[in-house]
Each structure stands twice: as structure tokens, then as C-alpha cells.
């Protein structure tokens with residue numbers, strides 16, 4: 173079976189091989205530490221630490237049998253989504269994975285983003301998720317499942333902070349009422365220096381939106397260590 177945490181297309185493979193080689197050399201010098209490859213923000217959409225967080229959050233949600241489907245708002249070519257589908261498969265779950273994206277942001281990718289995502293799922297031998305193509309303003313809430321047990325909101329693409337905040341608020345306002353009691357909502361790029369986050373505040377609109385939205389809600393945000401990129405989550409208190 174493929175590794176849970178290295179499920180993306182082989183963008184980062186050359187860097188990983190170089191780091192492995194250097195670590196072999198370091199092993200003989202016994203410096204007491206090893207190198208890890210920093211994610212390339214252009215092609216690596218998440219860090220190894222974040223993948224470990226996703227794995228455990230989704231695994232625990234499924235083990236607790238929280239009702240509803242799994243969704244991701246902002247899937248691009250599916251690096252996170254591949255991991256989510258693998259965890260669902262590991263649990264023999266009949267929950268659906270729904271992915272939402274305009275599929276119009278290319279970053280540095282050549283070609284059709286949705287086609288690349290579908291190819292990645294086929295190459296990984298994983299069931300195809302349900303794709304909802306279009307801007308969130310059109311697809312949410314009308315195309316959301318009735319109940320949700322886990323959501324990943326990851327819609328940063330370099331827009332200015334206030335524009336991104338508005339998109340985030342729309343996502344939160346439409347998804348929140350459908351989260352089951354105990355459901356997990358993971359917020360990519362939530363960066364709170366006061367909580368000890370390191371790395372870069374790549375999308376400050378996330379914190380602006382989440383803090384404003386959750387101010388009137390009983391849920392508490394938990395900042396997670398993500399190494400070079402921050403994120404956070406909350407667990408829904410009631411249906």
C-alpha cells in the first residue's frame with residue numbers, strides 16, 4: 173500500500189532523494205539531527221506535519237462514527253484529497269468524498285486541473301471522489317451534502333487578505349450548519365503567532381475570517397503545528 177503521508181504526485185521526489193542522500197552522509201557524522209525537505213509552496217500544497225494531522229483528525233472522526241460525508245473546499249489536484257480517500261478506504265467507509273473547486277487556478281500547473289486530479293486518483297488506485305466544479309459562491313450551499321463529518325477548507329491562492337476573508341466567510345457560513353456534532357473542520361493557513369506558530373502567514377485572510385466567524389460560536393479553535401505552513405481546527409459542539 174502507498175504511504176499515507178507521501179501521496180502527492182512525484183513533484184517533490186528529486187528533493188526527497190537529495191535529502192535522503194545528505195542524511196546518509198550526516199548519519200556518519202552523528203550530529204544528532206536530520207534534514208527534512210521544506211515544501212515548495214508552488215507545488216507542495218501541505219507539509220508532512222499537516223498530513224499527519226489530517227490523518228489523525230479524520231481517522232478519529234471515522235472511528236467515532238460521526239454522521240455525514242467528507243468534504244474539501246479547495247482541492248486543486250488533490251494532494252490532501254488523496255489522503256482523505258485513503259483513510260476512508262482504510263476504514264471501509266461508505267461515506268462520500270466531495271471536492272469543491274473552480275479548477276481555474278493553475279499555480280504553475282500546465283493543463284487541466286480537474287483532469288490532473290482525476291489522473292492522480294486513478295494512479296493511486298483510489299475511488300473517484302464527487303467533483304463539484306465552480307466557484308463556491310455558486311456551489312455552496314446548494315451542492316453540499318446534508319450532513320458533514322469532516323471538512324478541510326483550503327482556498328488560498330494569493331488573493332488579497334480581505335478578498336480571501338470574504339470567500340472564507342462564505343465557506344464557514346454555509347458549511348457550519350451542516351457539520352454534525354463532533355465533526356471536524358480543518359482550516360488551512362490559520363496562522364496565530366501568539367500560539368507559537370512558526371513558518372509563514374501565507375494567507376492572513378483565514379485568521380480574519382475564522383476569528384470573526386467563531387467569535388459568536390461555542391467552538392474553540394485549536395492551532396496545530398504544521399512546520400512551514402500553519403493550520404488549525406475546531407470540533408463542532410452540537411448538531
Ligand SMILES: C[S@@+](CC[C@H](N)C(=O)[O-])C[C@H]1O[C@@H](n2cnc3c(N)ncnc32)[C@H](O)[C@@H]1O
Pocket residue numbers: 217218245246247248249250251252253272273274275276277306307308309326327328329339
Ligand atoms: C491551495 S489550493 C488547494 C490545495 C489542495 N487542498 C491540495 O491539497 O492540493 C486552493 C484552491 O482553492 C480554489 N479556490 C479558491 N477560491 C475559490 C472559490 N471562490 N471558489 C472555488 N474554488 C476556489 C483554487 O482554485 C485552488 O485550487
